[in-house]
Amino acid sequence: MGHGGGGALSAELVENVFLPAFGGRTLAALGDSAALSLGGARLAFSTDSFVVRPLFFPGGCIGDLAVNGTVNDLAMSGARAAYLSCAFILEEGVETSVVGRIAGALGDAARAAGVEVVTGDTKVVESGRGDGVYVNTAGIGLIPPGVDIRPQRARPGDVVLLSGEIGLHGVAVMSMRQGLEFGVEIESDCAALGGLVDAMLAVTPDLHVLRDPTRGGLAAALNEIAAAAGAGVVVDERAVPVPPQVASACAVLGLDPMYVANEGKLVAFVPREHADGVLAAMRAHPLGAAAAVIGACVPDHPGMVVARTAFGGTRVVDLPLGEQLPRIC
Amino acid sequence: MGHGGGGALSAELVENVFLPAFGGRTLAALGDSAALSLGGARLAFSTDSFVVRPLFFPGGCIGDLAVNGTVNDLAMSGARAAYLSCAFILEEGVETSVVGRIAGALGDAARAAGVEVVTGDTKVVESGRGDGVYVNTAGIGLIPPGVDIRPQRARPGDVVLLSGEIGLHGVAVMSMRQGLEFGVEIESDCAALGGLVDAMLAVTPDLHVLRDPTRGGLAAALNEIAAAAGAGVVVDERAVPVPPQVASACAVLGLDPMYVANEGKLVAFVPREHADGVLAAMRAHPLGAAAAVIGACVPDHPGMVVARTAFGGTRVVDLPLGEQLPRIC
Structure with missing residues (x-):
């Protein structure tokens, strides 16, 4: 479990497994988001998967967490989030009403943050192979000129x-x-x-x-x-x-x-x-x-x-x- | 299970649950990727989660699938993939060597496709709450001028x-x-x-x-x-x-x-x-x-x-x- 905790074991996995496999200087910079150049624009790009348990907690749920987590990673390079992707991994048997409540919270959080969900994906896995709902978001934002935060x-x-x-x-x-x-x-x-x-x-x-x-x-x-x-x-x-x-x-x-x-x-x-x-x-x-x-x-x-x-x-x-x-x- | 199969049940979930929650004209266009405008550039943006079972199969594994699936979604709007995000959900107990083989295949496939993995995330869930390895990728590419494929x-x-x-x-x-x-x-x-x-x-x-x-x-x-x-x-x-x-x-x-x-x-x-x-x-x-x-x-x-x-x-x-x-x- 420790390899996903954001501590030293996570860092070890990134350094020993992912960085050698993927290569690249941008990834190696290890910011909350990557700063990129594409078509003349300076972009920030970031992703996070959300596996929080329970799905609903005081003050929020996995849906608004999935928006705010990625929006914030972009903000940490000074970028204002513009577009989000959203991918669900559903466990067989999860109630459609639960998925609906999460999607509703996600949509509300996106509107509040001024970001648009523009592309998505849904996969379903057998009962016992997931935990209700996992959500991944990725986000793109523009980095303003003259800003270099890392x-x-x-x-x-x-x-x-x-x-x-x-x-x-x-x-x-x-x-x-x-x-x-x-x-x-x-x-x-x-x-x-x-x-x-x-x-x-x-x-x-x-x-x-x-x-x-x-x-x-x-x-x-x-x-x-x-x-x-x-x-x-x-x-x-x-x-x-x-x-x-x-x-x-x-x-x-x-x-x-x-x-x-x-x-x-x-x-x-x-x-x-x-x-x-x-x-x-x-x-x-x-x-x-x-x-x-x-x-x-x-x-x-x-x-x-x-x-x-x-x-x-x-x-x-x-x-x-x-x-x-x-x-x- | 049918709601993740890409058929009529999937379409129903998207139309009845996700579209009303997220709103937006871009998502409603329902292409394999979204065509966006940002900082003067015309971008394609797409995401997919990969839950294939088994993780390794004749001709590939979940790692190269995760690259090619997203690269191809971008290509279907005429965009050449430039950058990928990559997020792993690992089940507690999965061998680091398995993660390493998948990451290696993912890196090789990215290099072959001319796309760079620039940002990532790793989460770990308890044994019985996942299935070894789930991978999400999101990708960004440039749409060439004059191209409007949908x-x-x-x-x-x-x-x-x-x-x-x-x-x-x-x-x-x-x-x-x-x-x-x-x-x-x-x-x-x-x-x-x-x-x-x-x-x-x-x-x-x-x-x-x-x-x-x-x-x-x-x-x-x-x-x-x-x-x-x-x-x-x-x-x-x-x-x-x-x-x-x-x-x-x-x-x-x-x-x-x-x-x-x-x-x-x-x-x-x-x-x-x-x-x-x-x-x-x-x-x-x-x-x-x-x-x-x-x-x-x-x-x-x-x-x-x-x-x-x-x-x-x-x-x-x-x-x-x-x-x-x-x-x-």
Whole structure:
């Protein structure tokens, strides 16, 4: 299971199996989406399969997750999603009404994100060979001129911004799955981030890195950026907004919020001179109201993420090995 | 199972569930790929999930199928595939060596087709929730200027061309699955058709319709074209090349070769004045050596496909209801 968790085992599979087989410099850049040139246009292209369990959870379902996941991967290269493909693998016996509810949520999420579903596919597998519904989406978007956002561009001196509270998606799905109640219902933060990124780009096209901390959470996102850029990252743990209900749920479930998946948050590496302006623009957007400076990119310990703890110490924030929370997206 | 078979039940699911949910004129055009405009470029975009069983079969495996299936969908709008995404859903416990062999075949097929895998995703599901390996690909290609190939453009008077022998892919997979031996090994015709389409377009950009007869076979492809164009199609059964080993296997398996999936063939609707030239170009290409005129588009019985049988009679060739051969691609 760990090979799909977005941690070190996932990275190993990509590096040892997929990269040698597929080759190519674009894939090797390992961004959330690929930046391409085609017919004179600069395109971003990305894909994700969604295998979340259960299919419906507080705050969303596999349908809107499938739209927002891919729209956000495109947004992380500064691209506004334009077109989506959508492919269903249905398990024999799944109710048409369930497929209909998922398709409805998917269509609504696409309209909300301003993206059009233009092509699709449906396959059916025997009972016991699937799990109700799996959905794949791929997306294409245009990268605006002058924008070059990728993990390799993190630079010592960059300010690290986070768009809001972490842990909501993972905890919402996990509590649903385990039948846990925490007094207050925890809802997934599943949302499309294209509008927030547009607001940030209006301040400066020179954002260095954007990443949505999904599988593996904020810890995995920061580690991937540190590794890609060969730079160090320092995070101030007290500055990372963790909602109290996420903190309690994580305590019960034995999880660290830094490793829990989000589906409507982003982390940004921004040149110091633009940090205040970008932060203000984020806070003025509904999806960035709780945005905060959470750390900085530093010349020390290249490739490594270090957290300043609430008690004044420091600890290394590792890339998770396998999967804390399987099938979260 | 029938809802994934490419027949009438599939069409019903698309029309009653997906189209109302997703909306949009592009999706409603229901081509093998969507024709889009983005940043001044004319793009084709398509996706397919692959759930073929077994993963390896005579003449190919799920890896090259995943490349050729999507490359061919793009080629059916006249586009040369440029970029592919590739997403794996792995079942817990599948051997890394199996994933590696599939990835290797996928990479080789991509290089052979001149397309680059630029972005990907891997998910892992629990044992019993998948079937070894499912693969999704999505592809983007450029549509050359002046090319407008889609099912709606079939016109009475068009000549119907077929690029070669039918039934090889479906029978190869099915015989492998059922452990049947037919004396001669039957190999899948799995191949990328971009080069063949380029050769046809070099004769005239005014090809009206291209379709690769995959799920549901030649019968489904012709029915979809007849329905989309509101035109009739007449096929001369004796002119459709059926290899003797496919005919014998179909007799044993109780199948009609007209309904069996192909993965390296195309059917073309071509204006009469260009038919000879296009046929010659097809025959000069290795993947079109056995190309033949198999029928015509007619003003009679709009939306219906009629076959002239070997005995001089006629019969209606229906859209298959469900799935003759489940999980063939």
